[in-house]
Amino acid sequence: xxxxxxxxxxxxxxxxxxxxxLKIRKKMIERGDLTTRWWRRFMIALLRPLxxxxxxxxxxxxxxxxxxxxxxxxxxGTSSLFFNTSYCNNKFWISVGSDSTPxxxxxxxIRSKIADAVASFSASDTDGVIVFSAGFQFAxxxxxxxxxxxxxxxxxxxxxxGRFLVDRTVISGGFTAPANTPVTVSYRILx
Numbered sequence: 001x002x003x004x005x006x007x008x009x010x011x012x013x014x015x016x017x018x019x020x021x022l023k024i025r026k027k028m029i030e031r032g033d034l035t036t037r038w039w040r041r042f043m044i045a046l047l048r049p050l051x052x053x054x055x056x057x058x059x060x061x062x063x064x065x066x067x068x069x070x071x072x073x074x075x076x077g078t079s080s081l082f083f084n085t086s087y088c089n090n091k092f093w094i095s096v097g098s099d100s101t102p103x104x105x106x107x108x109x110i111r112s113k114i115a116d117a118v119a120s121f122s123a124s125d126t127d128g129v130i131v132f133s134a135g136f137q138f139a140x141x142x143x144x145x146x147x148x149x150x151x152x153x154x155x156x157x158x159x160x161x162g163r164f165l166v167d168r169t170v171i172s173g174g175f176t177a178p179a180n181t182p183v184t185v186s187y188r189i190l191x
Contacts, residue, residue, distance in 0.1 A: 032170035034103040039166045045072040063109035063163045068155055088154040088161035092119040094134035094185050100145040103168045110148040110168065114138075119149070119187075133186040136177065143174045149187050 001018035004011050028034070038060035045058040055074040061067050072083075083090060099111030110116075117134035132149060150163040167187070177183040 061108040084154040087159040093150045095148045097146040130189045145174045
């Protein structure tokens with residue numbers, strides 16, 4: 001939405017779409033799809049404007065339950081820079097689990113992990129869609145009640161590697177993955 005104001009007189013462009021997006025987000029939350037506080041803090045730190053030599057960080061709790069503070073943008077001499085790949089991977093993982101407890105903005109990990117996998121990545125700068133996908137296969141029928149998207153990064157210090165939770169979604173009624181049948185879980189993100 002764009003708003004242009006002169007005194008008390010304003011014109012708004014795209015307000016209807018913005019309000020529709022807020023309604024969609026509310027419906028997503030009601031059905032059990034919720035990004036985490038940590039993801040929101042990360043995006044705020046990533047988009048925060050800085051002058052030369054400035055630093056932007058965010059606080060979060062990693063999937064192991066450890067409270068951390070992490071630089072996202074900083075000078076190159078900062079060893080705990082979020083995007084540092086000198087010693088740690090920087091990629092996404094998808095996990096599936098069996099817990100049906102509704103998601104909370106303060107979730108730090110999947111509640112009852114069955115399996116996880118490194119997510120494949122595809123993107124289109126034409127339609128602005130990013131897709132993370134992972135495949136799973138189980139020897140017996142397996143009920144999946146929750147899926148998560150986790151980001152593996154440099155946590156603190158050059159070589160402290162780990163993950164933080166971006167999204168935890170609970171599937172109403174669960175999804176049964178049939179035995180010996182490939183199942184793909186995908187996150188499609190519009191940017």
